[in-house]
Amino acid sequence: MRLPPATRPEGSCPALHARTRLVCRFQDPEPADLSMEEESDTRKINNSFLRDHNYATEADIISTVEFNSSGELLATGDKGGRVVVFQREQESKSQPQRRGEYNVYSTFQSHEPEFDYLKSLEIEEKINKIKWLPQQNAAYFLLSTNDKTVKLWKISERDKRPEGYNLKDEDGRIRDPSTITSLRVPVLQPMDLMVEATARRIFSNAHTYHINSISVNSDLQTFISTDDLRVNLWNLEITDRSFNIVDIKPANMEELTEVITSAEFHPQQCHTFAYSSSKGSIRLCDMRQAALCDKHCKYFEEPEDPSTRSFFSEIISSISDVKFSHNGRYLMTRDYLTVKVWDLQMENKPLETYQVHDYLRGKLCSLYENDCIFDKFECVWNGSDSVIMTGSYNNFFRMFDRNTKRDVTLEASRENSKPRAILKPRKVCVGGKRRKDEISVDSLDFSKKILHTTWHPHENIIAVAATNNLYIFQDKVN
């Protein structure tokens, strides 16, 4: 892969000129449930393109993707509670074209299914969110969460091991002291690189409802975990205590009208965070004002357009994701049909609104019946906050350039993606005559949805999760 030239102006997005190329695609080849296997695959994750399985077991469905703050690592979580971390290959002079490929670095089981005996409920092991901590030493740290428990994982490399102990031999067996005739000093010998993941902290028992998001504070000491009704503040070192900073639970649950759908810390201000609601509003809170941040200091909401009112207006206005821009000046929200960019200084309406798939507006009833209307799409900024990206159905994902106001629809699919192939822009035909390359709304595959995407913090590399497949695209500049 060639590096983009240094003279490229800040803020442009070459990917929008349809030069996005597939770097690599990962598919977990073997099913989690071995009884479904027809041939004997060994249990390993490999990044082969050649495996072709027609079924996707539910455990392999990717439920979150996240680049770390340098972009060197990419973590994915799946419904089976596993985390797979990919690492970017180092640039090498002998093989310059291989730079930019991500290979599996570490795989571990983060969460297991649990059973809450008091409520007779199963707790799913699905990883809802992964957030990386910025790297402070040789090890990598990430937070992963399921519905109830957040865990801090340390991922570290081991490439040396001590050899030459006196009291035990190389296999670990204790030596008979009478056979020891001389003393030696153990030395560190190189060994094959081993990457190990250990759970360093487990933050549990703080959420009655299902955790939907976590966010690390810019102070790197605290983080928040958010469920439907509460936001809890934790110190990364302390697992037996958390502070509840937002609680919207009504005294009488029958009066419940709104739940929290996502929360995030401001990227620079360690006292500011925002949370979105199922009613389509966002509240910005300042932790310095009070211990319990029930009073917001800013409230962002756009009045509903009465002409578009339908049975499903409340569902489609529910915000599924909220993200601060990297510069901290804007907020982006995703609801079912649109992405909106808000200026933190303007509360009464969004700065920009982008239609993701407005052709679905007339199909809300069927989407309600097949449950697709409840899908929670995420949205993501590029490193310079000039382009935003979000997913759609039929394995489509959309990018919007905020400066040029251009947008593009791309598809993440096996058929269209040979390695290094350039992605072709796709188009959905909304009515009337369908052109040759267009897809009609009725032939969209609603089981193929892209809910989770992430963008490299500095470069134009994106990772897109399509059910159980992970696609990594990079834009190439000639």
Add this chain to the structure above:
Amino acid sequence: MSAAIMEVNAEARRILAVSISKLYASRTQRGGLRLHRSLLLSLVMKSARDIYHSSRESEGPPVGGEQPSTEEAMDACSGCPGEANPGHREPQPEPESVEPAPEDPEGCDGEITEDKENRSPARQSRKRRGKASAAPDFLPSKRARLEPGEERYAAAPLGSCCRAGAVDSLSALSLNRVIPAF
């Protein structure tokens, strides 16, 4: 009554039926009741009920022959909170009060030939039926019923909720009695 109102009326009924079946199915979902989803379902049901109710008012009083099923459906609903997971009261939102009891699984409209929600493999592959995590629907409710002599349906197997004609009794309901919390 104009054709447009009838159409809206039918649509509202259908949406209500679908919503109830979703609420019912979500009780057996792995991971427990999702508060957000239940809330959204209840909001849709409220919209459908309001529209249905306002169009019913313009239509006139309900036909007398449909009264008995009204009461049966109503006390099925009143009995339902007792059926719900006893240890799981807290996270239940207000729509629990409208959820039909398993004895009377009013599910899909006859027009809907397949319940995609329950057929989805993603939902069924992890269901653990008959184990502790499933609600003990076959146990009699301890809650007092309005009509103790009313005959009840046998407990239906979890996951199936399509009964043809069930929605007819639903359509005869005065919805104010079904959904008191609204």
